[in-house]
Amino acid sequence: MNIKKHIPNIITLLNLACGCIAIIFISDFKFDLALYFVCLGIFFDFFDGFFARLFKVSSPLGLQLDSLADMVTSGVVPGFAMVYMISGEYTHVPIQGYLPYLGFIITLGACYRLANFNIDTRQTDSFIGLPTPANALFILSLPLVMADNQNTQFVEILFNKWTLIGISIVSAYIMNAEIPLFSLKVKDFTFKKNALQILFLATSVLFLLLFRYLGIPMIIIFYVLLSVVNNMINKK
Structure with a gap:
């Protein structure tokens, strides 16, 4: 039995396990622990490919497992977190009705991005659209930004239901x-x-x-802007 060929897939499944645990923490309003487990899942997501290349055991099964694990950790988890944020439960001002379900726009956008990534041959050495792990970090950092920020007006603007729905739509688009x-x-x-x-x-x-937790969304925004500027320079 060749144990090496199973190591990357085991690491991928650890990524999936982290996403499942993060969902439990979100449902218990422990967004900090959810973010930590998403970070751990992203860590595993990086190293499954690393070990697959190291051991020369890349396979179609590994590719499918990787996308399925990412779909949970970087797709379902941020969408689920956004539903909770829009619902107002976290801020103790609950919103009734189906409006919070629009947070799952993030999950739909992540699903489409992951499926497209598997068939897009242009994304071997770079990315087209924001990678789902980066987007997940952006979304999961938002409730921690609120808890960490003393500026009441800033928090009220950021956690307005329409602002959060707008972030969900932009998030799905940018991916x-x-x-x-x-x-x-x-x-x-x-x-x-x-x-x-x-x-x-x-x-x-x-x-x-x-900036502590606020630094996370700032990093993601900076990444996109730096890429755009770099693209403009390369075209010239």
């Missing part, structure tokens, strides 16, 4: 938009070829140190 985004993969250790990645990582650390 599937025809916007090339640079990859964080390091192919060699020369500064010149990795200057963009180094700039992004250094800025990300700075954002986290200065």
Whole structure:
């Protein structure tokens, strides 16, 4: 029995397990623990591919498992979190009716993005549209931004139901938009070829140190904007 060929799939299933646990924490209003488990799931998501390439055991099964696990951790979880945020339960001002279900627009957008990613040959070395893990981090950070922020007016604007629905729609769009985004993969250790990645990582650390949880959505927005600027420079 070749144990090596099963290691990447086991790591992928750990990603899925993290997503399932995150759902439980969201239903119990423990958004901080949900975010931590999503981060752990994303960690596993990175290393399943790493070990598949290392052991040369990439397979169609692994590809399908990876997408299914991502669908839960980076698709269902952020959509579920958004439903709770729109519902107002977290802010103790519950909204009645079916309006909160619009949060699942995020899940639908993630599903389409993951299915398209599997058949899009252009996304081998970079991304087109925001990757679902990055989007999940953006969404899961929002309730923690609210809890961590002392500016009442800012919180009221951000957690207005229509603002959250707007974020859901933009989130689904940006995951599937025809916007090339640079990859964080390091192919060699020369500064010149990795200057963009180094700039992004250094800025990300700075954002986290200065703004704590607010730094997470700022990092995602910066990633998209930096990619757009980089695309414009490359075209010239």
